[in-house]
Amino acid sequence: xxxxxxxxxxxxxxxxxxxxxxxxxxxxxxxxxxxxxxxxxxxxxxxxxxxxxxxxxxxxxxxxxxxxxxxxxxxxxxxxxxxxxxxxxxxxxxxxxxxxxxxxxxxxxxxxxxxxxxxxxxxxxxxxxxxxxxxxxxxxxxxxxxxxxxxxxxxxxxxxxxxxxxxxxxxxxxxxxxxxxxxxxxxxxxxxxxxxxxxxx
Amino acid sequence: xxxxxxxxxxxxxxxxxxxxxxxxxxxxxxxxxxxxxxxxxxxxxxxxxxxxxxxxxxxxxxxxxxxxxxxxxxxxxxxxxxxxxxxxxxxxxxxxxxxxxxxxxxxxxxxxxxxxxxxxxxxxxxxxxxxxxxxxxxxxxxxxxxxxxxxxxxxxxxxxxxxxxxxxxx
Numbered sequence: 001x002x003x004x005x006x007x008x009x010x011x012x013x014x015x016x017x018x019x020x021x022x023x024x025x026x027x028x029x030x031x032x033x034x035x036x037x038x039x040x041x042x043x044x045x046x047x048x049x050x051x052x053x054x055x056x057x058x059x060x061x062x063x064x065x066x067x068x069x070x071x072x073x074x075x076x077x078x079x080x081x082x083x084x085x086x087x088x089x090x091x092x093x094x095x096x097x098x099x100x101x102x103x104x105x106x107x108x109x110x111x112x113x114x115x116x117x118x119x120x121x122x123x124x125x126x127x128x129x130x131x132x133x134x135x136x137x138x139x140x141x142x143x144x145x146x147x148x149x150x151x152x153x154x155x156x157x158x159x160x161x162x163x164x165x166x167x168x169x170x171x172x173x174x175x176x177x178x179x180x181x182x183x184x185x186x187x188x189x190x191x192x193x194x195x196x197x198x199x200x201x
Numbered sequence: 202x203x204x205x206x207x208x209x210x211x212x213x214x215x216x217x218x219x220x221x222x223x224x225x226x227x228x229x230x231x232x233x234x235x236x237x238x239x240x241x242x243x244x245x246x247x248x249x250x251x252x253x254x255x256x257x258x259x260x261x262x263x264x265x266x267x268x269x270x271x272x273x274x275x276x277x278x279x280x281x282x283x284x285x286x287x288x289x290x291x292x293x294x295x296x297x298x299x300x301x302x303x304x305x306x307x308x309x310x311x312x313x314x315x316x317x318x319x320x321x322x323x324x325x326x327x328x329x330x331x332x333x334x335x336x337x338x339x340x341x342x343x344x345x346x347x348x349x350x351x352x353x354x355x356x357x358x359x360x361x362x363x364x365x366x367x368x369x370x371x
Contacts (some may be wrong), residue, residue: 003236004298007305030333057312069323071315076328125244127324129318153204157228174216175230177205178237185244193316 002051005034014061021055022063024048032098041097041104044193046115049077053122058081071126071147078119078134082135090165092142096158109158109167110148110176118183125190136187140180155180202248208234212253213262213281214300214345228278229292232299239303243311257305262298 001017004010005109026033030050033042036199056070063069068076086108094112107189120136121167123129139151146165152187159165208214209261213224214234218227235256244254259280262312276297313320 003239004302006300006309013331028327028329030332056320057314059313059320059322062322068325068328071322071324072324072328075324075326076332078328079327080332125312125322126314126316126322128314129326155204169355172207172213172217173230174208174234175225175237177208181202181205182237182240182244185241185248189244 001053002058002060004105005060012197014059015088018061018063019053021048025067025073029073030080030163030184031073039102041102042084042094042112043096043109044075044113045080045098046075046112046119049074050115050192052077053119053126055198056126057122059121074119074123077124078132078135081116081119089145089157089161091183092138093146094163106161107158108161109148110155111158111173111179114146114155114176114179114183116178118169118179118186121183125186127195130177133187136183143180149180202251209255211256211279212258214259215279215281216241217277223278223288225290225292227292228288228290229295231280232295235296235299235303239299239306242306243309251304252305256300256306260300260304262299266293267297296341358370 001013005014005017024031024033026036031045031052037042052073053071055063056074060070081094084098085092086095086098090108093108094105094116096109096112099105117136117139120132120139124132124136143149146159147156147168148158149166154172157169157171157176159168214231216227216230218224238252238256242249242256247269262283263276264282264285266280267274267283269275269277269287269289275285275289275292278288278290278293279286307328315322322358
């Protein structure tokens, strides 16, 4: 809906879009509202984080007073997920689910890690802060190390911690590939701007 | 880009589950893919022509399926058939909308950023710092009313147990 406004200039749905986004923020201002904690995975939280980033990147109207800015909301998701980076299994990566009681806690899925990569890359691009770029690289390298993305850049769906993520779920969904493509494009843009700035000096 | 060539059937974008049954989430995947493709075209210009060509085909194919439902303009799931397949929902609307509006990617003013001095969204590098992962939800303090309610429930259970045992003994 943010893109609808961004592409068309039609503001008809901006108010309802704003309302939906703000409603989802939750008490901790991290897109993990209490009514969703039982089912919310890292990927679900990250989709809201990416939406907040889109709002920042397209200059969507800022949220009402008392609510953190779009950038701050995305940074909150990023900061929380960096703390969930788990090197005890598969040599790194995020698990699908955040809570041990949820089905999928043992699954390190591509989309959770892809969304994290996407957010890190776009935060680097928006803020110019290298720390985000470092995390993006770290996330991408880990995904490649587990063969979730193989040598031909085919993107699979994820691996289980029981076998150290060595066996990939071979399904190839479009959105897994897309989230990495966009993150990589953001990194390309981030680096080109660096090179351009160096050239100017 | 090259590895995603297998996502197209006769040039039209399709999701692997469309060979069988897609769940509600999966019905929206094409929306994210197209959103990410359009953003890629904007961020990495060398991909632009390839992407806009694919988006144009997707948009035309998607639009052809938007003939269903009561309104007569609800979109179908499969874009490869050229007709509405009767499988309609929010994911299908999102996907078709994203396909069509992505055609406008060249008309926009481009992304802003704090780094370029064009983006003004308020940030907080420490956001989310105080949130503990161990306690997803805080419990409200226990009140007298809660205790009274718990007492009544306990009493009812006790009566049930005693009554049940008594009826078996007698």
